[in-house]
Amino acid sequence: MAPVKVFGPAMSTNVARVLVCLEEVGAEYEVVNIDFQAQEHKSPEHLVRNPFGQIPAFQDGDLLLFESRAISKYVLRKYKTDKVDLLREGNLKEAAMVDVWTEVDAHTYNPALSPIVYECLINPMMRGIPTNQKVVDESLEKLKKVLEVYEAHLSKHKYLAGDFISFADLNHFPYTFYFMGTPHAALFDSYPHVKAWWERIMARPSVQKLGASMVPPKA
Amino acid sequence: MGGGVKVYGVAASPFVATVLLCLEEAGVEDYELVGVDMAAREQRTQPYLSRNPFGKIPTFVDGELTLFESRAISRYVLRKYGRTSASSPTTAAGEEDLLREPSTLEESAVADVWTEVEAHRYTPAISHIVRECAIKRLIPGGGERDQAVVDENVAKLGEVLDVYEQRLSRSPYLAGDSVGLADLAHFGFTYCLVECTEYGALVESRPGVRAWWGRISARPAAKKVAAMMNLVLNPLKMPSA
Numbered sequence: 001m002a003p004v005k006v007f008g009p010a011m012s013t014n015v016a017r018v019l020v021c022l023e024e025v026g027a028e029y030e031v032v033n034i035d036f037q038a039q040e041h042k043s044p045e046h047l048v049r050n051p052f053g054q055i056p057a058f059q060d061g062d063l064l065l066f067e068s069r070a071i072s073k074y075v076l077r078k079y080k081t082d083k084v085d086l087l088r089e090g091n092l093k094e095a096a097m098v099d100v101w102t103e104v105d106a107h108t109y110n111p112a113l114s115p116i117v118y119e120c121l122i123n124p125m126m127r128g129i130p131t132n133q134k135v136v137d138e139s140l141e142k143l144k145k146v147l148e149v150y151e152a153h154l155s156k157h158k159y160l161a162g163d164f165i166s167f168a169d170l171n172h173f174p175y176t177f178y179f180m181g182t183p184h185a186a187l188f189d190s191y192p193h194v195k196a197w198w199e200r201i202m203a204r205p206s207v208q209k210l211g212a213s214m215v216p217p218k219a
Numbered sequence: 220m221g222g223g224v225k226v227y228g229v230a231a232s233p234f235v236a237t238v239l240l241c242l243e244e245a246g247v248e249d250y251e252l253v254g255v256d257m258a259a260r261e262q263r264t265q266p267y268l269s270r271n272p273f274g275k276i277p278t279f280v281d282g283e284l285t286l287f288e289s290r291a292i293s294r295y296v297l298r299k300y301g302r303t304s305a306s307s308p309t310t311a312a313g314e315e316d317l318l319r320e321p322s323t324l325e326e327s328a329v330a331d332v333w334t335e336v337e338a339h340r341y342t343p344a345i346s347h348i349v350r351e352c353a354i355k356r357l358i359p360g361g362g363e364r365d366q367a368v369v370d371e372n373v374a375k376l377g378e379v380l381d382v383y384e385q386r387l388s389r390s391p392y393l394a395g396d397s398v399g400l401a402d403l404a405h406f407g408f409t410y411c412l413v414e415c416t417e418y419g420a421l422v423e424s425r426p427g428v429r430a431w432w433g434r435i436s437a438r439p440a441a442k443k444v445a446a447m448m449n450l451v452l453n454p455l456k457m458p459s460a
Contacts, residue, residue, distance in 0.1 A: 051382045052340065063325050067335035074328035096286055096295040103288035106338065108273055149272045 003028035004075070007046070008055030010213045013117075013174035014068040015056045020170050021072040023206035024086060025079035069102065069171070076167060086167045094162060101160035101168035109150075112142040114175050120182035140184060147191045154193040158200075169201055177202075177211060224250040226292075227267070228276035229257060230447035231357075233349070233407025234289040235277040239447065240403050241293040243440035244318050245301030252447075258358075290338065293400055319397050326395055333386070333393035333401035336379075344376040345408045352416035353455050369418075376421055380428055387427035391434070402435055410436070410445055415455040 008015040010031050022029045034040045042053045049057035050066035058071040065071045076086045088094035119136045123129040160168040188195045228235035242250050255261050263274040271278040271287040279292040286292045321327040351369045355361035394401040413419040422432050
């Protein structure tokens with residue numbers, strides 16, 4: 001069976017989302033770089049894989065997919081075992097909790113946290129655009145409110161969907177990893193249960209392996 | 220079936236409408252829509268916050284299970300209650316319009332792709348248009364329309380719909396051959412766009428998209444949810460041509 005292919009650089013947050021799932025299930029995969037400088041993401045070849053011209057894209061035989069969370073779920077379903085079940089789709093309630101906190105990451109946590117990553121790391125380091133401190137300050141205020149809710153929740157549960165690691169937790173990895181490379185990493189110290197949860201995620205072999213190829217530039 | 224199912228929110232909210240549509244499609248008859256006084260910011264106070272600590276609508280209760288986030292709720296409803304659609308239009312071929320769970324890994328993945336597209340590309344653009352052109356007119360002191368925001372998002376939504384046109388010229392539904400959550404999750408905002416703003420042409424001018432919207436909005440479940448939304452949205456409706 002040919003390894004599946006993930007198109008896009010391993011450093012990219014949404015590519016990393018897919019890769020951490022592939023690592024968790026132990027699937028064989030190949031990362032195929034897409035050269036943004038050469039506009040490869042807008043090439044006809046890539047637009048067949050992802051009509052929005054973005055990364056990641058994914059190929060398994062004849063199947064082409066895009067959208068990192070859709071790709072990730074396909075991977076987690078295909079390679080699911082009794083030991084590695086990160087979606088819990090056999091249990092209505094557990095699956096619902098995985099979905100809830102996956103949505104919370106996408107629509108509440110990440111919109112508060114990712115602007116800080118863009119302003120403090122991506123814009124200055126990769127785009128030559130200076131940090132917009134107003135955006136950072138507004139985002140920090142939003143993020144604190146979100147982390148208060150996470151703190152209360154994680155004081156009752158070891159992981160977001162319950163006492164088991166799931167796709168919901170892993171979704172938080174890529175952007176939070178980069179957040180820890182910004183000057184605001186110490187924010188998590190104010191939320192001890194959130195910090196402990198984050199350290200549990202970081203300790204996972206899959207995350208350790210990917211983190212090594214995602215070394216954030218020092219802010 | 221469905222005793223003890225409650226949805227907290229207002230039907231005019233497109234996110235609430237998604238959940239209501241899935242309940243209707245799944246044939247859940249005895250759910251209760253519990254109103255939330257948005258003007259008084261009830262969703263930001265107790266006891267609402269004890270059900271949904273993020274203070275947004277909808278929130279959903281099924282017996283002892285409490286959920287939030289409309290797409291998470293919808294997936295749960297369809298998994299638990301919805302093997303067949305109770306209210307689909309019957310066709311000569313019988314079961315074509317039934318809402319069914321994808322039966323293969325590939326079908327599930329493709330359905331997920333288009334649900335993600337709805338969440339991350341369609342809804343972010345359309346929600347700005349609907350907020351500026353319709354919602355603001357509803358809320359006392361809602362403020363003036365920001366036409367620059369509208370124009371920017373009309374352009375973005377147009378680009379997204381160009382991709383949809385490609386997809387829907389090859390497939391009757393975004394999810395695939397059968398309707399799915401990927402399609403239904405578009406209902407609320409698209410209804411508001413077409414009925415309550417002057418930007419319905421974004422949908423009407425693209426033949427594949429227009430035909431798809433026609434199929435979705437003709438579903439009895441969709442008509443029922445539209446009627447619930449109309450209780451609030453009627454004053455905003457565009458006059459018929």
